[in-house]
Amino acid sequence: MADNSTSLRLWRQIPFFKREEAAVSDRIKDERRLGWVFWAAFSYIMALILLTISTNFLPYKDPAFQDYGFINSGLSAKYWFGGDALGRDIFSRVIHGAGISFSVAFTSPFIGMAIGLLMGMSAGYFRGRVDTVVSIIVDSILAFPNIVLAIAVLFFAGPTLPNLILVIAFYTIPQFTRIARANTLLYAQREFVMAARAQGASHLRILIRELLPNVIIPLAAFSLLVMSFTIILEGTLSFLGVGIPPPTPTWGRMISEGVEELVENAWIAFVPSIFMFLTILSLNLMGDRLRQFTDVKASNA
Amino acid sequence: MNYFKAKILHLVPVFFLVTFASFMMLNLLPGDLVDAILLDEESSVPSAADRAALEKELNLDKPVIIRYFIWLGNMFQGDLGRSYINTQPVTEALALRIPVSLELMIMAQILAIGIAVPLGLISGYKAGQPIDRGISAGAFAVLAVPLFIMGTVLIWIFAIWWPILPSSGHTDFAKDAWGNIQGFILPALTIGLIEVPVLMRVLRTDLISTLQEDYIALAKSKGMSTRYILFNHALRPSSFTFITILGLQLGNLITGSIVVETLFSIPGVGKLLIDAVDARDEILVQGVITFVALVYVGVNLLVDLMYAVLDPRVAARGA
Amino acid sequence: MSQDPLLSIQDVTVEYTTQGKRFAAISGVTFDIAEGETLGLVGESGCGKSTTGRAIIQLPRPTRGTVQFEGTELTTLPYDQMRQIRQRLQIIFQDPVSSLNPRRKVKDIVAEPLVIAGISDKAEREGRVREVLTAVGMDPDITMERRPHQFSGGQCQRICIARALIMEPKLIVCDEPVSALDVSVQAQILNLLEDMKERYGLTLLFISHDLAVVKNISDRVAVMYLGKFCELASSLRIYEAPAHPYTAGLMATIPTIEAGAQLETAALSGEIPSPLNPPSGCRFRTRCPIAQDKCASDEPQFREIETGHFVACHFPLTGGTA
Numbered sequence: 001m002a003d004n005s006t007s008l009r010l011w012r013q014i015p016f017f018k019r020e021e022a023a024v025s026d027r028i029k030d031e032r033r034l035g036w037v038f039w040a041a042f043s044y045i046m047a048l049i050l051l052t053i054s055t056n057f058l059p060y061k062d063p064a065f066q067d068y069g070f071i072n073s074g075l076s077a078k079y080w081f082g083g084d085a086l087g088r089d090i091f092s093r094v095i096h097g098a099g100i101s102f103s104v105a106f107t108s109p110f111i112g113m114a115i116g117l118l119m120g121m122s123a124g125y126f127r128g129r130v131d132t133v134v135s136i137i138v139d140s141i142l143a144f145p146n147i148v149l150a151i152a153v154l155f156f157a158g159p160t161l162p163n164l165i166l167v168i169a170f171y172t173i174p175q176f177t178r179i180a181r182a183n184t185l186l187y188a189q190r191e192f193v194m195a196a197r198a199q200g201a202s203h204l205r206i207l208i209r210e211l212l213p214n215v216i217i218p219l220a221a222f223s224l225l226v227m228s229f230t231i232i233l234e235g236t237l238s239f240l241g242v243g244i245p246p247p248t249p250t251w252g253r254m255i256s257e258g259v260e261e262l263v264e265n266a267w268i269a270f271v272p273s274i275f276m277f278l279t280i281l282s283l284n285l286m287g288d289r290l291r292q293f294t295d296v297k298a299s300n301a
Numbered sequence: 302m303n304y305f306k307a308k309i310l311h312l313v314p315v316f317f318l319v320t321f322a323s324f325m326m327l328n329l330l331p332g333d334l335v336d337a338i339l340l341d342e343e344s345s346v347p348s349a350a351d352r353a354a355l356e357k358e359l360n361l362d363k364p365v366i367i368r369y370f371i372w373l374g375n376m377f378q379g380d381l382g383r384s385y386i387n388t389q390p391v392t393e394a395l396a397l398r399i400p401v402s403l404e405l406m407i408m409a410q411i412l413a414i415g416i417a418v419p420l421g422l423i424s425g426y427k428a429g430q431p432i433d434r435g436i437s438a439g440a441f442a443v444l445a446v447p448l449f450i451m452g453t454v455l456i457w458i459f460a461i462w463w464p465i466l467p468s469s470g471h472t473d474f475a476k477d478a479w480g481n482i483q484g485f486i487l488p489a490l491t492i493g494l495i496e497v498p499v500l501m502r503v504l505r506t507d508l509i510s511t512l513q514e515d516y517i518a519l520a521k522s523k524g525m526s527t528r529y530i531l532f533n534h535a536l537r538p539s540s541f542t543f544i545t546i547l548g549l550q551l552g553n554l555i556t557g558s559i560v561v562e563t564l565f566s567i568p569g570v571g572k573l574l575i576d577a578v579d580a581r582d583e584i585l586v587q588g589v590i591t592f593v594a595l596v597y598v599g600v601n602l603l604v605d606l607m608y609a610v611l612d613p614r615v616a617a618r619g620a
Numbered sequence: 621m622s623q624d625p626l627l628s629i630q631d632v633t634v635e636y637t638t639q640g641k642r643f644a645a646i647s648g649v650t651f652d653i654a655e656g657e658t659l660g661l662v663g664e665s666g667c668g669k670s671t672t673g674r675a676i677i678q679l680p681r682p683t684r685g686t687v688q689f690e691g692t693e694l695t696t697l698p699y700d701q702m703r704q705i706r707q708r709l710q711i712i713f714q715d716p717v718s719s720l721n722p723r724r725k726v727k728d729i730v731a732e733p734l735v736i737a738g739i740s741d742k743a744e745r746e747g748r749v750r751e752v753l754t755a756v757g758m759d760p761d762i763t764m765e766r767r768p769h770q771f772s773g774g775q776c777q778r779i780c781i782a783r784a785l786i787m788e789p790k791l792i793v794c795d796e797p798v799s800a801l802d803v804s805v806q807a808q809i810l811n812l813l814e815d816m817k818e819r820y821g822l823t824l825l826f827i828s829h830d831l832a833v834v835k836n837i838s839d840r841v842a843v844m845y846l847g848k849f850c851e852l853a854s855s856l857r858i859y860e861a862p863a864h865p866y867t868a869g870l871m872a873t874i875p876t877i878e879a880g881a882q883l884e885t886a887a888l889s890g891e892i893p894s895p896l897n898p899p900s901g902c903r904f905r906t907r908c909p910i911a912q913d914k915c916a917s918d919e920p921q922f923r924e925i926e927t928g929h930f931v932a933c934h935f936p937l938t939g940g941t942a
């Protein structure tokens with residue numbers, strides 16, 4: 001019922017996830033393999049994650065320590081990416097900043113996915129009234145422009161990491177709900193669901209045993225794209241100065257501080273920008289590829 | 302007709318939800334509401350008179366629901382409260398800033414369309430060929446660039462490395478029209494470039510399906526030139542496509558203007574919000590957020606209704 | 621029938637809602653199935669065969685009418701008691717690939733009814749899975765750890781049959797179990813069903829749109845048109861002497877070398893009316909070669925024209941007239 005308008009709204013909300021184009025099939029690729037681009041992206045992300053984890057035990061320079069001898073210094077053996085306007089080690093700050101980005105990127109989408117699964121699967125399986133209620137909830141979430149609600153919550157309730165994670169998770173719910181619902185509708189029509197009912201399986205058992213294993217695959221592939229959305233949103237909030245406050249280094253704040261120095265020392269803004277760009281690009285590449293991959297598998301089955 | 306009724310009725314709960322959420326934001330503040338609003342780091346303890354005035358203004362002696370409806374009533378009369386920093390009414394501050402944001406958004410859309418249409422045309426016409434693949438790869442890369450990085454890069458290129466445009470500031474159109482437009486070019490280009498991949502793809506897809514139609518083949522067989530076919534037959538952007546795009550971009554435009562106004566110091570609604578956040582001007586933050594949320598809800602409804610007017614199937618399916 | 625039937629359906633109507641309109645997919649369907657019998661159910665696609673089969677297993681519950689299985693009324697049975705009965709009442713579907721969850725191992729798929737029935741002993745479950753897989757001609761060692769997409773359609777249907785058999789049911793509704801399979805495989809699956817019927821003492825409702833498939837496997841055959849039964853008789857009688865013009869028309873579509881066949885094929889041309897708006901009187905009259913005025917005004921009753929031979933026609937081709 002509220003089917004079309006809901007999905008239209010969702011696509012509107014996430015315009016950078018392109019729609020599938022049925023008319024175009026010019027992309028003929030090796031469908032069985034992920035390809036080297038995927039693995040390059042994967043390696044970059046893994047390397048960054050390992051670096052982030054290593055901040056817990058390797059002796060990086062304190063990202064908040066100000067070395068006045070190295071204010072706006074260029075690349076050197078001591079400061080690999082140089083020092084910023086306050087003489088802080090840019091390399092160390094980039095690695096620590098990745099920690100904030102990843103701690104949001106690896107939590108928010110999963111909270112959103114759990115809630116989206118619950119709502120989307122219920123809507124797609126029970127349909128009728130449940131579907132209506134879910135679509136009203138989703139529409140309500142979409143009624144606020146995301147950045148504005150995030151600013152409001154962080155401003156009024158405090159710019160803490162849990163608040164940041166929750167408000168971003170909130171915005172990932174609609175996308176996950178839509179995909180979960182569509183896939184549940186698709187699989188609920190398959191006869192194996194009817195067979196399970198004929199054997200006397202309860203609704204809960206059907207949802208968990210028969211539908212969940214099928215529905216979760218496209219959602220997992222999609223969650224990579226949501227991670228990149230999450231990183232952009234977190235970065236934007238930090239850039240605007242409404243995200244996690246100093247002294248915690250974040251990429252968004254590093255870039256906004258770097259803009260002040262753009263005339264003389266452009267690299268201060270560019271180093272975190274490049275890291276951020278590569279991270280988002282890698283997640284998009286992996287997500288895009290995995291989605292094609294899972295689509296193909298689903299249609300073969 | 303049912304569809305329209307349903308859509309507009311749907312607006313009622315959404316309206317109350319959005320306004321109530323906006324209203325309740327103030328109550329998220331930790332501690333005593335009056336203290337939270339009146340206390341800032343520099344000033345000393347607020348005077349009893351100030352406290353009393355604010356308490357009266359916020360109707361703190363009444364229950365939350367009553368306060369909400371009073372607030373709502375005031376809102377309908379154009380009263381969203383006033384700033385506690387400079388005592389300016391919120392609606393007055395908004396009225397000054399709205400034209401600036403609108404100009405920015407319109408220019409951004411013009412630039413976005415101006416860039417996306419030729420790229421989409423080439424890409425769709427040469428679908429699958431190297432030039433299309435190149436454009437698509439570029440678009441994919443742009444999708445991975447957050448707005449504020451795009452803005453930073455543009456400032457560096459056009460204001461520092463090759464200084465032909467201003468990187469910040471805003472001139473009054475009435476005083477210096479050219480200066481005004483110049484000041485808007487980089488910020489509008491920042492938002493515009495971010496929109497290009499989406500617009501371009503919509504156009505490319507449209508074009509590819511149009512080019513497969515029979516009448517295009519007929520035109521070709523009659524020996525009409527490629528350029529003629531593209532512009533007179535294939536490129537007939539339906540109003541439906543246009544509305545789709547408009548709907549797609551709305552959230553982006555709002556995010557875009559907040560980021561870009563902050564980065565380029567342009568006194569629009571977005572800058573007003575971020576400045577209010579920096580100054581911890583609670584009432585102003587609440588007022589701006591309410592306004593933006595309501596505009597967003599309103600435009601979304603308008604887009605949904607326009608969908609239905611342009612494509613009756615939407616109304617039929619959605620009823 | 622002297623003995624109480626295993627399954628007894630009385631006046632069953634199932635209504636669906638499509639595009640806001642409510643219509644009866646089947647109406648007033650009445651029949652019995654005796655223990656150990658195979659009843660064939662034939663009719664063109666969309667006439668309500670699957671709906672009839674599903675009404676028996678209460679998915680969905682019929683809008684009206686009664687369904688008695690082993691003396692128990694199912695249409696009013698509480699949900700948890702219905703679950704007990706389901707173990708004795710199974711179904712096999714047309715599309716074996718779609719009937720198996722692509723993400724689960726065969727072992728788990730076949731054992732699922734045991735788990736639902738609360739058999740918690742893993743070793744016991746595995747033993748019974750092996751046993752039933754062997755019975756349907758699949759090698760358990762090779763089959764159990766694999767997933768459905770690694771098997772052919774015929775093999776998948778064997779797995780479906782194994783799943784239906786594992787609780788040793790009394791009655792299995794076979795909803796076009798061979799229609800999606802290659803002709804060469806069809807005979808194998810039909811033979812398997814016959815073997816299993818003997819081995820497990822099954823009763824079958826065998827649904828097909830193809831009279832030829834039903835012919836050999838059924839003891840009795842029922843013919844449906846537009847949601848209603850037209851004719852019901854022993855297999856022998858219905859093929860020898862069809863009484864309903866529709867049955868006769870279907871019969872003609874079975875490939876034969878007889879000359880008369882062609883004439884009657886023509887009788888079955890014409891569009892099937894929409895079930896949302898069925899013709900008045902006899903539902904078959906718009907395509908019936910011998911329709912008369914009476915057929916438009918009066919609905920023919922489903923009546924016995926000779927012992928065990930039921931027909932809903934004012935002018936049956938054999939066994940007397942109205």
Ligand SMILES: Nc1ncnc2c1ncn2[C@@H]1O[C@H](COP(=O)(O)OP(=O)(O)O)[C@@H](O)[C@H]1O
Nearest residue numbers: 636637638645664665666667668669670671895
């Ligand atoms: N779940 C459903 N909702 C609405 N209509 C249905 C549903 N299932 C079947 N129908 C309709 O009921 C009629 C009978 O369908 P079915 O019993 O599947 O026929 P058959 O199995 O003989 O091909 C058809 O017109 C079909 O479109």
Ligand code: SF4
Nearest residue numbers: 902905908915933934
């Ligand atoms: S009742 Fe009339 S229309 Fe119907 S089958 Fe018999 S002869 Fe034909």
Ligand SMILES: [Mg+2]
Nearest residue numbers: 669670795796
């Ligand atoms: Mg069927």
